[in-house]
Amino acid sequence: MGLLDGKTILVAGVTMDTSIGFATARVAQEQGATVLISNFGRALGITRRIAGRLPAPAPVLELDVTDPAHLAGLVEQVREHLGADATLDGVVHSIAFGNPETVLGGKFVGAPWEDVAQAVQVSAYSLMSLAHAVRPILTPGAGIVGLTFDATVAWPAYDWMGVAKAGLESCARYLARDLGGDGIRVNLVSAGPLKTLAAKAIPGFDEIDGVWKDRAPLGWDNTDQEPTAKAVCALLSDFFPATTGEIIHVDGGYHAMGA
Template identity: 65%
Template sequence: MAFLDGRTILVTGVLTEGSIAFHVARLAQEQGAQVVLTSFGRQQRLTEAIARRLPDRAPVVRLDVTSTADLAALAGAVGEHADRLDGVVHSVGFAPQSVLGGHFLDGEWPDVATALEVSAYSLKALAVAARPLMQRGSALVGLTFDATVAWPVYDWMGVAKAALESTARYLARDLGPDGIRVNLVAAGPVRSTAAKAIPGFESIEGGWDPRAPLGWDVRDADPTARAVVALLSDWFPATTGEIVHVDGGVHAMGL
């Protein structure tokens, strides 16, 4: 049997073939899952086009994680394609350029608030929206970038990731009695759509490979996708509130 045979997985954040979420969706299908994607606005056409490049074309439902109407309608929209969700992948993040790229001290609250809402609060919003379709044994898996240190140019997105990691722990506490697991994967730098939107991101990825005991390829999202799929499966039945590092080992090394 494949890892995800008979499971239905909702995947957010698929925009291009370079998106980590695309590789998660592809691998999930290869492991036997039915996959449903989300998108909205002008991005939805991109997602629908990319969905054709998956092993099996996946349906796309509308979801803007900052829209209360979209969140309220999510269960019904997914319900047109599946009667339950066994897994949900949170691959959503955004911060205005004004709070990235070395502008930490210049960041003003409206832009910081946007970063926190889209990149951290949305994990809770997505969990609540998907909860009616989830059952015991379901899993919510999100993507983060190690928030225990201050990175060059990452600025308020780093703060948002710290909030995301804390949010995941509280969700693990409150959804655990329902049998729903909540975990994060902390990936090393991958040249994804999100990374390209951060000015000066090369200052983070530069030198990562020599510092990683296992080495690191910034062009390869597959190791990260494999970790997400493993956490979506029933091979981690008693793991929740965890952050699994997929970064070649850099997080464990001193300077």
């Protein structure tokens, strides 16, 4: 019997099979969940191909979280695949973007507002957009889980994406406040640096990654997404019924260490 038996989970933002989103979809299926995944644009074809690498078939939805029409049609898309009375027991927000040419890699001062606004909308505001879009079909006790990278400090090279993640963390707390009356939990998982497609797009990522193994008391494998995926699935399960507005660190303990 799995942690997510009988639950239906949407994992939004799955591109490659090296992503946290893909690992989460796989672990969720292994734990008994029915899983849907999403992407959009040119990446949608890649997502459809890598969906075949999951343990079980998973419907692939087209979803651009910055497109009002996509958000308005999301419930209908879910029900097209799962039936007219389909509901969701969990949603995973595995979505972030910042233009590496303008808002990452030491370009904090002087970054153009248009690109900063895009990073904030895609990486932070979209948590609210996604939650609002699926709220009509979220079951009482449903979980929403997003992915962050510790925004309490300034990291080398992370620049405006760090600001966007700070916005995401604040957004999660306000959503926890406003959705708690419906019994909906909103939490984040703060993972250590992982060699995903998103990480490769960050100029100077190795500067962050290089110190992690030495300072994390449990050590850190930057190629292993499964510990993060397991934490996400645990938060989606019934084992955290009274936890909301929380950030769970999956980083080998790095965040708790001093110099």
